[in-house]
Amino acid sequence: MDLPSDLKHLFLAWLEEERVKAEKFSTHLASVYSRGVDNIRASQTVFQHPKQLGSVQGVGPKTVALISARLSKYCDENGYKTVEESVKASEDKARDAAGNEEEAENPTNSKKRKPRKSDGNAMKKKTKKQYVPAKRSGGYAILITLHSFDRRRSGMTKSEIISEAAQFCESSFDPNPATGQFYSAWQSMKTLLNKELVVSNGRPARFSLTEEGSQIAETLCLEDTPKRLLKDVAPPFPILQELEVPDRPFTVWNSGDFSVVLLLDNREIKSKDNRGFFGNTLQRMGVTNETRALSIGDAVWIAKHNETGKEAILDFILERKRLDDLLMSIRDGRFLEQKSRLSRTGIDHVYYLIEEQSSRDVSFMGDSLQTAISATITNSKFHVKRTADAEETAHFLRDLTGLIVEYYKDKSLAVMQLQNLNSQSEYARRLEFHRSRLAEDTKCAHSFETLQVILSKSDMATVGEMFIRMLMAIKGVSLDKAVVIQRRYGTPLKLVDEYERYTGDGRKMLLDEFKGEVGNKKIGPVLSDKIWQVWGGV
Structure with a gap:
């Protein structure tokens, strides 16, 4: 059978x-x-x-x-x-049928047939050579790291792998184009993925060993110097205390295990001629700070682990706006979009700092300014702080940093490492779910890498969010108008299809469609024509 x-x-x-x-x-x-x-x-x-x-x-x-x-x-x-029996029977049957047919057509050649492979004269199949990376190469270091440090087999991010793998590799994991070094050891990850020794899952990507990769990594570990591996890879007591429930996506740092550091966005400057003002001024005030590119906010406070150097973003973030820039963002709709992004961080304490020094006459927008500030306090529940100039802003950052250091002095941190995220709103929902279950003396912190990826302007944006941003690139389309259009059509493709199906003058389609809207949501004839010029001719 x-x-x-x-x-x-x-x-x-x-x-x-x-x-x-x-x-x-x-x-x-x-x-x-x-x-x-x-x-x-x-x-x-x-x-x-x-x-x-x-x-x-x-x-x-x-x-x-x-x-x-x-x-x-x-x-x-x-x-x-x-x-095997079924396949062999089918092959024999087919072969015999072919042989009989050949004999019937040319009986003299029937004795000259080549012997079957099953007669024992078959050529040996060429065995596929197993891929094993060279010692102290990038692939070698990655396999050793995943085998030794990913004990729960939940995967490791790129930064986590690089921080541990450097000790096992002779090449650098960071390219340096300035010195002509364009290759980095991290490029070996592509080979490991292609050879199916490592798999990548989720966003941000987490890498883990496959069954075959685990076997090769184990062999590499055994071949290496046991004493060095014992000393460097497998400390008897893990530095980070991990909660025992494997489904909880966070790691606990005990109070005293970390230091608070102020992180400034590298685009946050006083003027073109004084780019390092905030960092240098705060350093002179005794405030430990670093400067990097932040995906959102102009200042965040991070916890840096005293032993491992790993970083987590604390529940405080600050957005700084000069008064003239704030007023312009209110006019073009950026203000609401920026507030929305800050709300989606999941960070509890959001400070909106308004620096009032300005050479421009902004009195013509006094009512709009007051409305925006009131809405920020009431609806968004942000802390609004107004300062006179950059010097007062620096003093405020110093004082706030001192309060934050004191706030976390006797508290533990639950560093969130949420995986397989599809949107910024999903991140905020899942974050709130886990935060509500923490002990009173344990505060939520955010994985630095995860938050950077999740809150970057485009990496985790939904199609709808991207559509809104595309619409706002058209001069005259505010956030309110873009949201109305997106809610009606959903995606760019549906808007294009609607233009193609429209039997009237395409320039007036949106004017007719939204004629019932009022205020900021109303679309006039000029704007309707502009949008048609961009999307109607696609």
Whole structure:
């Protein structure tokens, strides 16, 4: 009796059984089997032989051998022909039929047929050589790091891998174009992904070993100097105390394990001629600070772990606006968009600092300014601070830093490392869920890398958010108008399709569509024509 034509359902059932068994003694093996189940289920391949599983990402030779053994046992117990027997019978039948046909056509050549491969004269198959990275290469360092530091097999981010892998590699993980060094050891990650020794999941990307990658990494560890690995890789007491519940996506830093540092955006300057004013002034005041490119905000406060140097963003962020810039952002709609982005950070304490020194006459927008400030305090629940000039702003940053240091003096931190995020709003929701379950003396902190990726202007934006930004690039389209258009049409493609279907004058389509809107949401004939010029001719 022959087996079914597609064995996928059997392979999935057996691998799921193995996953359940593995959970009792090896969380890593269980996660490998779990990935295998997901990838096999998603595959469109018709599986007729266990060897086909080798083409599925995350399924290694050991898993293939395991499924092969289960299939042989299944055939014996249920009276099925094994896959090999079925294939051999089909090949022999086809070969004999071809041979008989050849003999019938040319009997004299029947004795000259080449011997079958099954007669023992078959050529040996060329075995595929296993890829093993060279010692102290980038690939070697990455495999060693993932095997040694990713103990929960939940994956590591790029920055986490680089911070630990540098000690195992002779090349730098950071390219330096200034010295002509364009290669970085991190480029080896592409090879490891292509060889299916490492898999990447989620956003921000987290990298973990496959079954085959884990085997190679284990071999590399055993071949290396045991004493060095014991000393450098596997300290007897982990520096970071991780909570015992594996499903909780955060790590706890105890009070006293970290220092508070003020981080300034490198675009935050007093003037073109005095770019380092804030950093230098605060340093003279005794405030520890660093300057970097921030994805949002002009100043944030981070916790830096005293032992590992790892960083987490604390629950305080500050946005600084000069008065003239604030007024312009109110006029062009940037003000509401910036407030929205600050709200989506999930950070509890947001400071909106308005620096009033300005050479421009801004009296013509006094009412708009007061309305914007009132809405910021009332609706957004931001802390609004007004200063006279950059010097007063620096003093305020000094005082606020002192208060923040005091606030965290006796508190522990739960550093969030949320994975598989699809949008900024999802990040804020999941963050609030975990924050509500923390102890009173434990405060939420944000993984620096995760927050930078999530809150960058485009990396995690939805199609709707990107559509709004595209519309606002047209002069005259404020945030209110862009939101109205996006809610009506959803995506750029639907707007283009609507223009194509519209039987009247396309220049007036939006004018007619939104004629019932009032105030800032109303679209006039000139703006309707402008939008048509951009989107109507696509």
